[in-house]
Structure formats: structure tokens, C-alpha cells
Amino acid sequence: xxxxxxxxxxxxxxxxxxxxxxxxxxxxxxxxxxxxxxxxxxxxxxxxxxxxxxxxxxxxxxxxxxxxxxxxxxxxxxxxxxxxxxxxxxxxxxxxxxxxxxxxxxxxxxxxxxxxxxxxxxxxxxxxxxxxxxxxxxxxxxxxxxxxxxxxxxxxxxxxx
Numbered sequence: 609x610x611x612x613x614x615x616x617x618x619x620x621x622x623x624x625x626x627x628x629x630x631x632x633x634x635x636x637x638x639x640x641x642x643x644x645x646x647x648x649x650x651x652x653x654x655x656x657x658x659x660x661x662x663x664x665x666x667x668x669x670x671x672x673x674x675x676x677x678x679x680x681x682x683x684x685x686x687x688x689x690x691x692x693x694x695x696x697x698x699x700x701x702x703x704x705x706x707x708x709x710x711x712x713x714x715x716x717x718x719x720x721x722x723x724x725x726x727x728x729x730x731x732x733x734x735x736x737x738x739x740x741x742x743x744x745x746x747x748x749x750x751x752x753x754x755x756x757x758x759x760x761x762x763x764x765x766x767x768x769x
Contacts, residue, residue, distance in 0.1 A: 612714065614721045617675035617687065622668040624684040625677070626661045632704035633660055639743040648768055663702055664689075673701060676721050678714045685709040688718040690726060690734075698726035700736040710746070719754040 617625070637656045641649040653659060667673045667689040678686035686705035692698045700722055705714045726734055736756060738747045 612678060612680045612685075612717075614676055614678055614717055617668060617677050619668075621675075621677050621684050621687075622665060625668065625675070625687045626664045628684065628686060628706045629660050629664045629702060629704045630657050631707050632710075634707075636739065636741075636743040639741055643741070644766060648766055651768075652766065660702075667702055674722075674725065676718060676725070678705065678709075678718055680709070686714045686718055688715075688722045690722045692726055692729045692731050696730060696732040698722075698729070698731040698734045700734060715750045716753055719750070723754070 633656075637653065640653065640656075644652060667675055673689050673691045675687055675689045677684045686703075686709060688703035689701040690698055691701065700719065703715070703718060703722075705718075723734055734756075736751055738744050738751060740748075740762070
């Protein structure tokens with residue numbers, strides 16, 4: 609981890625971050641496919657990789673969203689995006705660490721950076737949304753480790769017509 613740095617995103621990072629996000633979200637979308645079944649999953653997420661890629665590219669290009677990158681040996685291995693709201697509540701958005709680099713505390717360092725940046729910009733609280741399914745359990749543990757300790761339950765219902 610000595611060669612790991614946290615830095616602001618540069619334009620040439622965008623496609624690396626897309627690849628990291630798609631690799632990290634693969635198990636999440638696979639669980640969604642199992643739960644929803646192929647037909648409903650295909651209706652809800654006709655091309656989940658393009659959907660996720662579009663979200664990451666948007667964050668990288670937005671003037672309202674900051675993206676910070678974890679770089680190891682000159683290559684991005686993780687990222688966090690966040691925005692600051694007028695109501696003094698910052699929001700962590702898409703974030704991921706490449707699966708081969710997970711479990712080493714990189715996400716915690718990214719959240720710490722994002723939270724410090726939010727604080728410096730006058731935010732008094734931060735929020736993050738994540739899934740309640742088993743595939744999101746590692747994310748929930750990392751958010752809790754970062755100090756997120758208040759949650760609201762949420763349910764997302766589906767049915768075929």
C-alpha cells in the first residue's frame with residue numbers, strides 16, 4: 609500500500625474507472641438476474657454494463673460531482689464520486705475498488721477523502737445509498753466502518769405484467 613495514492617480524477621482516468629465499476633458490480637447484477645429472473649432482469653437492465661458505464665462517465669464529466677481515484681503503481685484501482693448539496697448534506701455516489709484489490713482498506717481511504725472534502729466544503733452530514741441484498745453486504749460493512757450508522761429501510765418491488 610506504500611505505492612497507493614488518493615488523487616483527484618483526470619480525464620484519462622474515465623475509461624479505467626468504467627472498467628473498475630463494471631468488474632466490481634458484476635456480482636451485484638448477477639444476483640439481480642438470479643432474483644428477478646432473466647426476463648424481468650432484461651427488461652429492467654437491458655444492458656447493465658452500458659447503464660453503469662454511462663453513470664461513471666457522467667460523474668467524470670459533471671461539474672457538480674467530484675471524483676477521487678485510488679492509484680497504485682501508476683494505475684487506478686478504485687474511485688469514489690460525491691456531490692455537495694445546498695442543504696449541507698453531501699452524497700457519495702458511485703464508488704468501487706477493483707475486485708483484485710478489495711479487502712485492503714482502499715475503499716475506506718476513498719471514503720475518508722470524500723468525507724474530508726465534504727466537510728471542507730461546509731457539509732454537515734453525508735449520505736450514501738446501497739442495496740440491502742447479500743451482494744451489497746461488503747459495501748454496507750465498509751460504509752459502517754466509515755462511520756455511516758443511521759439507515760432507512762427501503763424496498764424495491766417488481767412484477768411482470
